[in-house]
Amino acid sequence: MTATPHNATNASRTAGIPFLLKTAFINAAIALVLFSLMVGIRTEAGSDGQLTYWTRFGDLAWLVAAVFGGSIVIELLRQWIGPTGAEKLVPASVQSGVSFIGRYLAPALLIFTLLVPVIFYNQRYILDLAILVLTYVMLGWGLNVVVGLAGLLDLGYVAFYAVGAYSYGLLATSFGWSFWICLPLAGILAAFWGVLLGFPVLRLRGDYLAIVTLAFGEIIRLVIINWQSLTGGPNGVSGIPRPTFFGIPLDNSDDGLAAKLGIEYSPTHRIVFLFYLILALALLTNWVTIRLRRLPIGRAWEALREDEVACRALGINTTTTKLTAFATGAMFGGFAGAFFATRQGFISPESFTFQESALVLAIVVLGGMGSQLGVALAALTMIGGFELFRSLESYRMLVFGMAMVLIMIWRPRGIIGHRAPTVYLTKAQAISSDLVKEGHG
Amino acid sequence: MDYFAQQLINGLVLGSIYGLIAIGYTMVYGIVGMINFAHGDVFMIGGFIALITFLILISLGLTAIPVILLVVLLVSMAITALYGWTIERIAYRPLRHSFRLAPMLSAIGMSFVLTNYSQVAQGARVKPIPPVITGGYTLHESADGFVIQLSNIQIIVVITTIVLLAIFTWLVSRTRLGRDMRACEQDQTMAALLGVDVDRTISMTFVIGAALAAVAGLMYLLYYGLVDFFMGFVAGIKAFTAAVLGGIGSLPGAMLGGLAIGLIETFWSAYFSVEYKDVAAFSILIVVLIFMPTGLLGRPEVEKV
Numbered sequence: 001m002t003a004t005p006h007n008a009t010n011a012s013r014t015a016g017i018p019f020l021l022k023t024a025f026i027n028a029a030i031a032l033v034l035f036s037l038m039v040g041i042r043t044e045a046g047s048d049g050q051l052t053y054w055t056r057f058g059d060l061a062w063l064v065a066a067v068f069g070g071s072i073v074i075e076l077l078r079q080w081i082g083p084t085g086a087e088k089l090v091p092a093s094v095q096s097g098v099s100f101i102g103r104y105l106a107p108a109l110l111i112f113t114l115l116v117p118v119i120f121y122n123q124r125y126i127l128d129l130a131i132l133v134l135t136y137v138m139l140g141w142g143l144n145v146v147v148g149l150a151g152l153l154d155l156g157y158v159a160f161y162a163v164g165a166y167s168y169g170l171l172a173t174s175f176g177w178s179f180w181i182c183l184p185l186a187g188i189l190a191a192f193w194g195v196l197l198g199f200p201v202l203r204l205r206g207d208y209l210a211i212v213t214l215a216f217g218e219i220i221r222l223v224i225i226n227w228q229s230l231t232g233g234p235n236g237v238s239g240i241p242r243p244t245f246f247g248i249p250l251d252n253s254d255d256g257l258a259a260k261l262g263i264e265y266s267p268t269h270r271i272v273f274l275f276y277l278i279l280a281l282a283l284l285t286n287w288v289t290i291r292l293r294r295l296p297i298g299r300a301w302e303a304l305r306e307d308e309v310a311c312r313a314l315g316i317n318t319t320t321t322k323l324t325a326f327a328t329g330a331m332f333g334g335f336a337g338a339f340f341a342t343r344q345g346f347i348s349p350e351s352f353t354f355q356e357s358a359l360v361l362a363i364v365v366l367g368g369m370g371s372q373l374g375v376a377l378a379a380l381t382m383i384g385g386f387e388l389f390r391s392l393e394s395y396r397m398l399v400f401g402m403a404m405v406l407i408m409i410w411r412p413r414g415i416i417g418h419r420a421p422t423v424y425l426t427k428a429q430a431i432s433s434d435l436v437k438e439g440h441g
Numbered sequence: 442m443d444y445f446a447q448q449l450i451n452g453l454v455l456g457s458i459y460g461l462i463a464i465g466y467t468m469v470y471g472i473v474g475m476i477n478f479a480h481g482d483v484f485m486i487g488g489f490i491a492l493i494t495f496l497i498l499i500s501l502g503l504t505a506i507p508v509i510l511l512v513v514l515l516v517s518m519a520i521t522a523l524y525g526w527t528i529e530r531i532a533y534r535p536l537r538h539s540f541r542l543a544p545m546l547s548a549i550g551m552s553f554v555l556t557n558y559s560q561v562a563q564g565a566r567v568k569p570i571p572p573v574i575t576g577g578y579t580l581h582e583s584a585d586g587f588v589i590q591l592s593n594i595q596i597i598v599v600i601t602t603i604v605l606l607a608i609f610t611w612l613v614s615r616t617r618l619g620r621d622m623r624a625c626e627q628d629q630t631m632a633a634l635l636g637v638d639v640d641r642t643i644s645m646t647f648v649i650g651a652a653l654a655a656v657a658g659l660m661y662l663l664y665y666g667l668v669d670f671f672m673g674f675v676a677g678i679k680a681f682t683a684a685v686l687g688g689i690g691s692l693p694g695a696m697l698g699g700l701a702i703g704l705i706e707t708f709w710s711a712y713f714s715v716e717y718k719d720v721a722a723f724s725i726l727i728v729v730l731i732f733m734p735t736g737l738l739g740r741p742e743v744e745k746v
Contacts, residue, residue: 215723398557404550
């Protein structure tokens, strides 16, 4: 946390060393006060329930020094880069290079993804990680319909993920229904909940909607925790059946897929199957989204995102439009939830906290809100980054929060993606003077 | 009846704490038009700072409880106010003219930073303190032995809230700062043209909101006798619910909404089920927003293009 109070007009001009030192000194003083008690003193409840404390002035000194140094560096960088609002001139060759990469990056990534199980066949860890990344890619693409296309801030997306997971988990364990029957059901149920929530609240403006969806997500989680007779409460649902290859189980038995194909059984078969399953689901999400964007409804979503008042003036039924976006997003969340349940074999309310919603939202925001490729890359970066720092459990959420703030400040439209409307006027049309002359009456 | 009266007292005390947090939400929303998602965590930080200051003072050998409480109050208000100021400076001010979801997302990030910062700095375990203010009055004892208790700490919470509310109302309605704040709320550009320092006014709004949240944190610490790093999340949503229920942007509304949420939660726990008390509070948020988007005392929002 580096406090950098600055005056934008002064900072770019008064570059002197006294100014730098003064800023850094003030920031360090603020940091000293902020961290003095929270970092300088550490409290812990002893075995007898009494609180004891000890001092950590060394850590405090390090932090304050870091803020001092950091603010000098930031101030210098700011002076070198110049005002943040300025347009940067990019050489034409670089621009064409970037667009070339942009055009071929998606197909290249897709081919690479298809080949992942072949390349890393023996590395279970990488396959598991890839499945996790793809789950988040799918969730990101699902939420992208709501946040990126329709511009509705949904902070409770995890509720639909939970509905999907519990639909499959409960239907499969209570009635023994197969994954392939439950998958569409999970999607339909999640969409149903989306409509049920969306219908009354979608008239609200953006940030109210955010809070209502957040409250809804918490309600779903609390109901799951407390409705023990149905959901098993905090203990969750276990023994959820593994998916089958359209009825053929992927196990070591005589009617297993391996036996039928006459190849030797290996547990990796199931992992590879799960990998292609989630890949297919994610690609389905992507395909549907891309197709929907070309339909009137998709156009209406994007128009709604850009200007709601104008949309209403043009006769678009904003409630129905929002509702379809909400339900579509919820449906994909439900699909992903059903997949999550079958992959884990066990679900509990712990998997559906607000943090999960925020993570998916961060993926969408990082990806540039509306860019499909951006969301995929953001999911890869985030989940990969989380895996890399797995040992630093609480620090990584700290860094995650900081990254969210910094990205909003630095590139509010996302790092990778660029949010562009699907249709726009390519040339300025001259309007004949007959059309614009003063009206009569 | 006695049970009802006891729950009424408990609900009012809880409602006072929510109301103090809700004021921070409603002020910021009134002026900047954003939901300060990190405000619940500012409340949590306030509780932690109060706890640590309290521990230090006790270990220094101070015994006069009123003096200790006064020092704790002032220290936690001052430091938490600085937190509020810094958060606004880092996370919200650069985004003031960004697209409308940006400050909200930045606030969510800030909320994560604060939660995990205090977890890293102070550990994940609950921090209990021994009861500081004990004793109370027995208001009424019924024939079947049920006693209506009014503890001293409950009295202190309610009185502190009333006093702060009086100071705060005076501040907003009578002082230069309050006038500037109301001017910024109506029209920032116009206020700036007429010589109001908009940046400073917004900063002060965050400072005051954070200071009130610190008081709420201290009251929470004294009333429940514990703090933990995660308490800001749920308390924050509930206080926001209170602000919405009272009509966001309205100060008496925030207090009224806080009391209403406190009472609803307490009565729900007392007569229905403790497990679903949060569900009840969140459902009320949804219902209020659907049927009464302007809340109890709010003004209808005028849509401008």
